[in-house]
Amino acid sequence: MRERLILSLAVGLIVGAVGCGGGSGSGGAAGGAAGNSGGGGSITPTVSGTGTGSLASLGSSSGSPNVATVVVDSGPDPQAISAVNELYVSVTLCEPGSTTACQTIDHVEIDTASVGLRILSSALSSNLSFAQEVANGNPLARCEEFADGYVWGPVVIADVHLAGETAASIPVHIIGDPDYTGAPSSCLDAGPGYNEGAVAALGANGILGIGVMLQDCGSACAQSAIAAEYYGCPPGGACTSTTASLAQQVSNPVASFSADDNGVIVELPQIAAGGEATVTGSLVFGIDTESDNESTGVTVLEADPQTAAITTYYNGGALTDSYFDTGSDAYYFNDSSIAVCGTYYCPASTLTLGATNESYDQSGATSNVTFSVANADQLAETGNAAFDDLGAPLTSGQPGAVFDWGLPFFFGRNVYIALEGANTSAGVGPFFAY
Numbered sequence: 001m002r003e004r005l006i007l008s009l010a011v012g013l014i015v016g017a018v019g020c021g022g023g024s025g026s027g028g029a030a031g032g033a034a035g036n037s038g039g040g041g042s043i044t045p046t047v048s049g050t051g052t053g054s055l056a057s058l059g060s061s062s063g064s065p066n067v068a069t070v071v072v073d074s075g076p077d078p079q080a081i082s083a084v085n086e087l088y089v090s091v092t093l094c095e096p097g098s099t100t101a102c103q104t105i106d107h108v109e110i111d112t113a114s115v116g117l118r119i120l121s122s123a124l125s126s127n128l129s130f131a132q133e134v135a136n137g138n139p140l141a142r143c144e145e146f147a148d149g150y151v152w153g154p155v156v157i158a159d160v161h162l163a164g165e166t167a168a169s170i171p172v173h174i175i176g177d178p179d180y181t182g183a184p185s186s187c188l189d190a191g192p193g194y195n196e197g198a199v200a201a202l203g204a205n206g207i208l209g210i211g212v213m214l215q216d217c218g219s220a221c222a223q224s225a226i227a228a229e230y231y232g233c234p235p236g237g238a239c240t241s242t243t244a245s246l247a248q249q250v251s252n253p254v255a256s257f258s259a260d261d262n263g264v265i266v267e268l269p270q271i272a273a274g275g276e277a278t279v280t281g282s283l284v285f286g287i288d289t290e291s292d293n294e295s296t297g298v299t300v301l302e303a304d305p306q307t308a309a310i311t312t313y314y315n316g317g318a319l320t321d322s323y324f325d326t327g328s329d330a331y332y333f334n335d336s337s338i339a340v341c342g343t344y345y346c347p348a349s350t351l352t353l354g355a356t357n358e359s360y361d362q363s364g365a366t367s368n369v370t371f372s373v374a375n376a377d378q379l380a381e382t383g384n385a386a387f388d389d390l391g392a393p394l395t396s397g398q399p400g401a402v403f404d405w406g407l408p409f410f411f412g413r414n415v416y417i418a419l420e421g422a423n424t425s426a427g428v429g430p431f432f433a434y
Contacts, residue, residue, distance in 0.1 A: 052127050135245070138232030143186075184238075
């Protein structure tokens with residue numbers, strides 16, 4: 001669940017997105033009407049992104065077919081929003097079955113606490129056209145909420161390529177579509193009212209949700225029409241909540257790979273105190289499926305099969321709704337003894353703290369974690385984009401029993417994320433391991 005805060009500083013701005021969300025453009029659903037209505041034909045975006053061409057010419061960012069290069073930097077548009085602790089990957093979208101009608105989109109944020117690929121309409125080329133998903137006779141749209149805002153737009157069918165892996169004809173969420181202006185009131189009323197449908201709000205060209213779940217809502221949305229989830233949008237009419245089958249829901253692309261489909265590993269190097277301007281790492285697909293993704297020697301923390309949570313013990317409390325989240329820019333936890341400046345922690349000197357992680361049901365192995373929290377004002381003065389010691393109190397919308405292990409946790413570790421029901425040598429998912 002992406003979480004970012006905006007921190008105003010005397011020296012400028014640190015901008016992070018705690019949750020997920022971005023873009024503007026003039027494309028949209030063919031035949032759609034403005035407002036809370038959608039089209040019934042195809043989605044034809046009209047603003048160019050980062051390159052179109054054949055799949056072969058676009059290629060991948062790594063020499064290994066199951067490894068994608070990832071980067072932490074200042075984002076796709078530093079002049080509009082200077083990103084901090086956002087982990088990015090390039091994703092190639094193709095019209096289903098095509099190897100020529102394709103586009104590679106850079107700076108798509110990796111979010112290990114959400115599910116599904118969400119791409120800004122403004123990042124897509126007008127040369128591509130995607131059929132819209134239909135549920136119960138109407139074009140399907142999605143409201144997705146994060147800790148810091150929401151995104152809204154149609155669900156389309158596309159082939160998704162990551163490194164040398166392919167998820168064929170899966171539902172993808174197009175956000176910030178100008179033919180889907182104005183999310184339904186039930187979407188706005190359910191959470192933060194901050195629209196992240198533009199790059200200046202999202203700090204990315206999209207979000208790649210690769211959490212432990214297979215779909216972004218699951219059986220609940222397949223069985224009932226739930227407010228602030230899926231909507232049927234008849235042409236010229238109002239969008240209303242609808243059911244969406246598992247096959248129609250925005251899904252985890254990894255689960256649709258023909259191989260290396262049981263999980264991922266996020267691999268980031270240790271970084272220097274005070275941060276770094278750019279950090280490069282790897283997103284490895286599969287667990288125990290290749291020689292480069294073996295799980296030997298890891299500590300496995302089973303995740304709640306309903307919520308994907310684990311248990312963290314901090315300051316004498318058992319925080320049973322905790323999670324690992326590359327989509328959060330900081331360690332988010334509550335500790336009233338640490339000074340706050342703006343929205344982040346600002347201790348007088350860097351603190352060395354400790355916590356213990358355990359499986360969600362408190363029955364498995366434990367892992368002791370030592371982490372640091374530095375003064376956010378001083379970090380901002382460096383001008384760097386990557387920090388392993390940025391901390392913040394939880395936002396008001398978060399439950400109290402949470403420790404959000406954001407991107408700082410991932411530096412210097414290989415973190416394994418096993419999908420629900422997936423078999424690995426380390427056990428059956430869903431689990432996290434490191």
